[in-house]
Amino acid sequence: MFTRPLLRLARQRPSLRASLRPLARPFSSTATKPRIWGVLAVATVATVATESPLISYEEVQKHTSLHDCWVIIKGHVYDVTALLQTHPGGQEAILAQAGKDVTNLFTMLHPPTALSTLPPSANLGPVDASTMPTEEERVLTEEEILQEEAREEMPEAADMLLLDDFEAWAERVLSGTAWAYYRSAADGENSFMENRNAFRRYFFRPRVLRDMSTGSTETSFMGVETSMPVFISPAAMAKLGHPLGEVNLTKAAAECGIVQMISCNASCSVEELFEAKQPGQALFFQIYLNKNREESAALIRKVDNLGAKAIVFTVDVARQSKRTRDVRYKAMQNPTRKTDQPVQKAKSVSESISGYQDTNLTWKDITFIREHTKLPIIVKGVQSLEDVQLCVDHGVEGVILSNHGGRQADYAPAPVDILYEIRTHRPDLFDKIDVMIDGGIRTGADVVKALAMGAKAVGLGRPFLYANGTHGQEGVERAAMIMQEEITNTMRNIGASTVDELRPEMVGPAGPWVGWNRPV
Numbered sequence: 182m183f184t185r186p187l188l189r190l191a192r193q194r195p196s197l198r199a200s201l202r203p204l205a206r207p208f209s210s211t212a213t214k215p216r217i218w219g220v221l222a223v224a225t226v227a228t229v230a231t232e233s234p235l236i237s238y239e240e241v242q243k244h245t246s247l248h249d250c251w252v253i254i255k256g257h258v259y260d261v262t263a264l265l266q267t268h269p270g271g272q273e274a275i276l277a278q279a280g281k282d283v284t285n286l287f288t289m290l291h292p293p294t295a296l297s298t299l300p301p302s303a304n305l306g307p308v309d310a311s312t313m314p315t316e317e318e319r320v321l322t323e324e325e326i327l328q329e330e331a332r333e334e335m336p337e338a339a340d341m342l343l344l345d346d347f348e349a350w351a352e353r354v355l356s357g358t359a360w361a362y363y364r365s366a367a368d369g370e371n372s373f374m375e376n377r378n379a380f381r382r383y384f385f386r387p388r389v390l391r392d393m394s395t396g397s398t399e400t401s402f403m404g405v406e407t408s409m410p411v412f413i414s415p416a417a418m419a420k421l422g423h424p425l426g427e428v429n430l431t432k433a434a435a436e437c438g439i440v441q442m443i444s445c446n447a448s449c450s451v452e453e454l455f456e457a458k459q460p461g462q463a464l465f466f467q468i469y470l471n472k473n474r475e476e477s478a479a480l481i482r483k484v485d486n487l488g489a490k491a492i493v494f495t496v497d498v499a500r501q502s503k504r505t506r507d508v509r510y511k512a513m514q515n516p517t518r519k520t521d522q523p524v525q526k527a528k529s530v531s532e533s534i535s536g537y538q539d540t541n542l543t544w545k546d547i548t549f550i551r552e553h554t555k556l557p558i559i560v561k562g563v564q565s566l567e568d569v570q571l572c573v574d575h576g577v578e579g580v581i582l583s584n585h586g587g588r589q590a591d592y593a594p595a596p597v598d599i600l601y602e603i604r605t606h607r608p609d610l611f612d613k614i615d616v617m618i619d620g621g622i623r624t625g626a627d628v629v630k631a632l633a634m635g636a637k638a639v640g641l642g643r644p645f646l647y648a649n650g651t652h653g654q655e656g657v658e659r660a661a662m663i664m665q666e667e668i669t670n671t672m673r674n675i676g677a678s679t680v681d682e683l684r685p686e687m688v689g690p691a692g693p694w695v696g697w698n699r700p701v
Contacts, residue, residue, distance in 0.1 A: 233306035238313050245279035247272065251305070253282040254296065258305040273515065282313070289420050292450035328354050338652040338659040344623050344644040347660060351422070351647035359421035361510035363646050366587040367502040372595075373587025376621030379595030383630050384691045388676030396678030398668050402615050402637035403491050403557055403579050405463040408438030409665050410632055410680055414586075414619045414640035415467035415493060415561075417446035422650025428457045429649050433657035435459040437665075442493050442640070445469050445480075455487040467493035467561065469538040470546060476537075481553045490557075492550060493581070497562025499540050502589050547575045559617070564593055566602050569610055579615040579637075586620055586642055596620045597631060604634045604685055605701045611635040625667020629675070633683040 236258045244251035250262045252275070265272040278286065287295075321329065331353035341347055352360055366373035398409040413430055420426035427449045434441040435458060442465040443454055451466070458464055466484040471477040481492060550558055559579035560572050572580050582600055584593035596618045603610055610616065618631050619640030628639045641664070648656035677683045689700040 235309035236306055237309045241308065242280040245276070247276065250275060250279045252278060252280070253284065253308050254287050255284050256307055256310070258308050259296075259299065259303050260305055261299075261303065263303075264299070277515070282308075289424070290418070290448060292448060292453070294450045294452070324357060328356070335651065338648075338655045341648075341652075341656075341659055341663070344641075344648075344660060344663060347644060347647040347651055347656065350651050355422055355647075355650045357510055357514075359418075359650060361506045362418060362421060362504075363643055363650070365504035365507035366591075367589055368505060368591040370505065370587060371591050372584050372589075372593045375592075375595045376584070376587050376597075377623060378621075379597045380621055380627045380630060382691055383597065383601070383688055385626075385630070385633075385671075385675045385688050386686065386694075387674060388687070391676045391678070393673045393676075393678055396669070396673065398665060398672070398680065400638070400680040402440075402617065403465075403559065405440055405490055407440055407463075407638070409661075409668055410636075410638040411628060411661065411664050411668075412440040412442060412465075412617075412638055412640050413645050414583075414642035415442040415444035415495070416642040416646050417444040418448050419646060419649055420448035422646055423653050425653065427454055429654040429657055430645060431457045431462075431464070433645075433654050433661065434464075435462045436658055437661040439661060440465060440490075440638075442467050443484075443489075445495075451484055451487060463490045465489060465491040465493050465559070467495055468550075469495055469498065470542060470549075471537050472539045473537075474539075474549065477549075478553045481550060485554045485556055491559055491579070492554060492556050493559045493561050494547065494550060495561045495585075496542055497564065497583065497585050497589050497593075498538060499542070501538075501540070502591075504588055544571065544575055547577060551576075559615075562589075564596075564599060566599065566607055566610075569603060569614065569616070570607070573610065573613045577614065579617060581617045581619055581640065582636075583619045583640075597627075597634075600631060600634050600636055608635065608685075625664050625669070626671045628664065628668050629671040629677075629683065630688050632680060633677075633685060633688040635685065 238253075241251050241253060241258055244260075247265060248262065250265060251258055251260055253259075261268075261275055265275055268275055331350070335350050335354060336346075341350075351363070355363070400407060400410045402410065402412075413434055418426075419430060423429055427443065427447045430441055431443075431454050440463050443451065445466070445468045447454065455464065466489040468477065468480065471480075484492075547558060547560070557578035559581060560577050561581040562583050562585060563569055563572065563580045564582070564584055569580055569582075582596040584590065584596060587593070597620075600616070600618055603616065615637045616635060617638045617640060618636045619642065622628060622631070622639050622641055623644065631639050641660075644660055645657050648660040650656075652659065672678070672680075672683070675687055677687070685700070690698050692698050694700060
């Protein structure tokens, strides 16, 4: 039998174990299915400072203008007027909630440490709880009712057979904001679609009559042991799908024995995620450099001290692209209105979280990162063979071939095609640097193709976000198990019992390998 690291998890979790039994009966769980994340109000209990006078809700409602704006967060009143001009999401996002209790919305979009960025004087004091309106369950919209009904119909995690199953249900059960952000891609989405289509251009050349009675998917990359050559790509705003956010990803990665790359724009704080990890668990940290380099230096030092195993430097955002679905959904929710005073247009989720990012990046920034950490550096967003060589020249330990999931330059090349170019024209690069890939991977067969071409590991972003949004941590674990099953089956059926036995001659262009179509 193949060694299956995730069988340990399956034995511990009956719901996942059921998915491994051939012809198993439909799994039935007594657990209540989650309601739409974030729809229902959650009462917040705040400690009232006895030395501060209580502020009535009626008083808070008087401060709702561009020049005088208050909100309530976790039982305290904050003057956010000064924040209006610099808020990454635009002033309209705050003004729309002025004079209200925004605890639920704030918690969903920001890590707990976000309040610490405000000056102490912004905290005006505790709100008088006795003056707050009665907490009532608000009336659901038609869209939310459909999402509730879909959750009632949705199968349990163990009954999800493909990563596509999670995506199909995520579209039905996630909020419009979450789905638009997760699924969005640049402009006409051509790069997004090509990322997946490109894998269909490569087919296997299986070898037979080999002993497949034992084997393993275990491997290593960047010096880290992993149960399989799959990692969780840095993906932001997991709380849009589930209230526990990226903590679910961290805990699931530990259970499944895979690496999580934490997004710099995670909706949980880095402290929360490192507290949630298991002893010995490897977490990599992805960073966008801040326009204020001192902020970036401090963040790099922080994650280094917390125990990160590598820094992932994202370099493919030379200019913030139009994430069409995300922008369109925001415009539908906040249509442009005529006004005598100029009001900043409400920003989409992707626009809201990227205002601090420096898009003027150069190769010198690798030196900058080196000045503040001794951790291995992975450059994410490389899209040409020539730049892989430059990464080697600059002493980088790893690269991720990626076009940002099709969210940046439309018509950027599919990462698997760049991987094949390297294998064909510069196979020596695989001995000089760890080459990884993300973008378009949806099956274990996709993973095995990339490994046979020379990739050390393969990343998935959206599929894990979808699984988190539908079933939380259990969904993420089930998604990982699906990949492990499919990788095992594919390897066995093409004649490789271990990752090391995968060879370039086992995969190539579709069609007969003759003439121009024959791999070099």
